[in-house]
Amino acid sequence: MYLHDAAEDIAASFKSRHLWAALGWHDIRARYRRSTLGPLWLTISMAVTVGAMGPLYGTLFGYNASEFIPHLSLGLIFWAFISGSISEFGDAFFNSAHLLKQAKLPLTVFVFRVCYRHLVILGHNIIIYPVIMLLLNLTLNWNMLWLSPAIVLVMVNIFWMGLLLSIFCTRYRDMFSVITSMMTLMFFITPIVWKVEQLPQSRRYLADLNPFTALLELLRQPVLGNMPAAKYWIYTGIMAMSGLTIAFLLLARCRHRVTYWL
Amino acid sequence: MHIKLDNVSVRFPIYDAKQRSFKQTILNAATGGTILDSGKLTEVEALRNITLDIKEGDRVALLGHNGSGKTTLLRVMAGVYTPTSGAISVKGKVTSLLDSMLGMDGEATGIENIYLRGLFLGLKPKKIRSLTDDIIDFSELGNFISMPVRTYSSGMVLRLAFAISMSVQPEILIMDEWISVGDENFKNKADSRLASYVNNAGILVLATHNTYFAKTLCSSVIQLNHGNIG
Numbered sequence: 001m002y003l004h005d006a007a008e009d010i011a012a013s014f015k016s017r018h019l020w021a022a023l024g025w026h027d028i029r030a031r032y033r034r035s036t037l038g039p040l041w042l043t044i045s046m047a048v049t050v051g052a053m054g055p056l057y058g059t060l061f062g063y064n065a066s067e068f069i070p071h072l073s074l075g076l077i078f079w080a081f082i083s084g085s086i087s088e089f090g091d092a093f094f095n096s097a098h099l100l101k102q103a104k105l106p107l108t109v110f111v112f113r114v115c116y117r118h119l120v121i122l123g124h125n126i127i128i129y130p131v132i133m134l135l136l137n138l139t140l141n142w143n144m145l146w147l148s149p150a151i152v153l154v155m156v157n158i159f160w161m162g163l164l165l166s167i168f169c170t171r172y173r174d175m176f177s178v179i180t181s182m183m184t185l186m187f188f189i190t191p192i193v194w195k196v197e198q199l200p201q202s203r204r205y206l207a208d209l210n211p212f213t214a215l216l217e218l219l220r221q222p223v224l225g226n227m228p229a230a231k232y233w234i235y236t237g238i239m240a241m242s243g244l245t246i247a248f249l250l251l252a253r254c255r256h257r258v259t260y261w262l
Numbered sequence: 263m264h265i266k267l268d269n270v271s272v273r274f275p276i277y278d279a280k281q282r283s284f285k286q287t288i289l290n291a292a293t294g295g296t297i298l299d300s301g302k303l304t305e306v307e308a309l310r311n312i313t314l315d316i317k318e319g320d321r322v323a324l325l326g327h328n329g330s331g332k333t334t335l336l337r338v339m340a341g342v343y344t345p346t347s348g349a350i351s352v353k354g355k356v357t358s359l360l361d362s363m364l365g366m367d368g369e370a371t372g373i374e375n376i377y378l379r380g381l382f383l384g385l386k387p388k389k390i391r392s393l394t395d396d397i398i399d400f401s402e403l404g405n406f407i408s409m410p411v412r413t414y415s416s417g418m419v420l421r422l423a424f425a426i427s428m429s430v431q432p433e434i435l436i437m438d439e440w441i442s443v444g445d446e447n448f449k450n451k452a453d454s455r456l457a458s459y460v461n462n463a464g465i466l467v468l469a470t471h472n473t474y475f476a477k478t479l480c481s482s483v484i485q486l487n488h489g490n491i492g
Contacts, residue, residue: 019381026370026378033369103358103382104341256344259337260274 006252013108020109024116042124049076050128057193066136070224073132075192077125078219082158082212083183085118089162090169090176097262107251107258111162115155129223141225150218150228153236157215160243167254170261186212211239263318263354263433263464265339270348272309272334272489273298296488308334309489311348316465318354323476324469326486332469335486336360336436339467354464357383357432368412372403372422375411379426393429400455401425402448417445424452428459435463439470 013020032038050073058068092110099105132138169175190212196204207213214235221228296307309331316322324332337343338350340358366375376397380390398407401421403414411419460466460479470476476483484491 016381016384018387022378022381026367026374030367030369098361099382101337101342102340102360104356105382259342 002255003248003252005255006248009106009251009255010108010248012106013112016106016109017112020112020116023109023113024120027113027117028120039120039124042121043127046073046077046080046125047128047131050132053193061194061198066138069132069136070129070138071195071220072193073129074220074223075216077122077129078216079187079190079192080125081118081122081219082154082215083186084121085114085158086161086165087180087183088114088118089165090179092162092166093170093258093262100259100262107167107255108163111159111166114162114166115158138225143225143227144222146222146227147219150222153233153240154215154218156240157236157243160240160247163247163251164243167250167258170258171254186210190216192216208235211235214239264351265314265316265353265434265465265467266351267312267314267338267345268349270309270312270338270345270350271307272331272338272343273305273307273346276304276306307489309338309345312491314484314491316467318464320482321460321466321480322468323480323483324467324486325471325473325476325483330486331489332486333360333438334489336438336467336469339434340436352434354433355384356434356436357430358436359427360436360438366411366419366423369410371410372398372401372407372414375422376426379423380429383427383430385430397422397425397429400428400451417448421448428455431459432463434465435460435467437466437468 028039032041035041037044050069053076054065054069054072057072058065061068089111092114093100093107096110096113100107100110165175165179169179190210191207196207196213199207208231214232217232218228218236221232296310298305298307312335324335326332334343336358337360338345339352340356340360341352342358344350366379370378373394376394377387377390380393381387385393401407401418401424403418403422406414406418407422411422414422466480468476468480
């Protein structure tokens with residue numbers, strides 16, 4: 001165990017925030033380098049998805065547009081953020097193998113790089129929500145301020161998952177495919193499109209057991225103008241603390257081996 | 263400032279080498295380290311029991327055949343690989359130029375690459391901005407600096423990489439091979455810049471195949487053979 005080295009790794013990442021911020025931005029720009037609209041394509045494709053799914057599923061579930069479309073669009077936007085980062089953590093070290101073999105760099109820099117990349121994507125996707133609010137005549141609400149502590153708590157959770165997954169996937173390369181298919185499955189069993197209240201009372205615990213429900217509701221409820229339920233704060237809080245501990249211990253144990261696995 | 267290695271060994275676990283031919287094991291390979299097979303896990307021993315003591319002012323050349331462990335030893339000194347056994351102590355800020363292309367991206371422009379590479383060298387954004395003009399001047403790339411690097415010729419890429427690397431004075435400099443750069447004109451300019459760069463470094467460790475460079479630039483030579491010194 002090299003607890004000290006692990007702590008140093010994380011501290012060094014905070015110091016080199018310019019590096020992962022630049023790399024994260026760079027990834028987005030690289031993806032859209034020769035396109036005219038660039039990252040705005042993210043916004044457009046999200047708008048099209050919401051536009052296509054909103055009326056259809058709203059009718060299927062028997063909700064009217066002004067209550068269903070905000071729920072759906074925020075669900076899809078925040079899910080894209082959560083699942084997008086989680087499925088890309090598997091590649092976090094591989095994609096930077098040429099850099100990691102050059103010089104001693106903190107490993108967590110590359111975890112932050114993925115987080116930051118997806119924060120930028122989230123920033124692009126969320127643009128459509130004010131438009132939806134205007135179209136549906138929704139009003140601002142003080143509960144929206146809960147979004148800031150919520151996003152911090154969600155980021156902490158995403159960070160430890162990322163650290164865990166990126167180390168794990170570097171050692172066991174099959175894990176990458178496992179995670180990709182697991183996140184596809186999660187899309188259906190997490191209340192992204194559907195609502196927890198559609199489940200009969202006796203079955204709601206199925207949704208609440210799912211950690212992604214808590215992460216998603218924590219982000220979605222404030223924007224909808226509600227304070228997220230206390231159980232979600234507690235759930236994600238406990239998850240953050242235990243997850244951070246496990247990820248930290250794993251980093252301490254494997255920090256020195258990761259470059260050997262690349 | 264120093265680099266001390268005490269009985270350092272490096273072994274790479276090979277997870278996908280379930281079957282290797284018996285013939286290859288028997289024929290003593292002319293290249294590479296030693297392949298160890300303990301039944302369960304296959305490992306390549308790239309370095310074995312290396313003990314070194316490099317002090318401030320030392321100029322060390324690493325010589326050896328392909329796969330003798332030169333690059334691995336440089337990476338151990340740079341902190342990329344932590345020795346599997348043995349101890350290493352490095353005092354001083356290490357700059358490693360193991361690959362002239364470090365952090366270069368073909369789709370990004372020259373300016374963007376200067377920024378990225380500067381960050382990798384541990385510079386603050388402000389410092390990079392103040393160095394950018396010098397780097398552009400030295401590389402003589404002119405307007406091409408705002409073009410994507412993929413439009414450069416290989417000589418131009420090397421010019422840029424060289425100019426960026428030389429813009430910061432290192433304490434401990436770890437270099438793989440010799441960076442030979444560009445056409446005749448630029449080469450003269452580059453050679454004198456490189457000479458002063460190397461001279462000002464506290465410690466130089468250079469891996470090369472060129473015994474002439476090893477003799478002229480370095481004060482001591484370490485011969486590596488299949489991961490051993492000697």
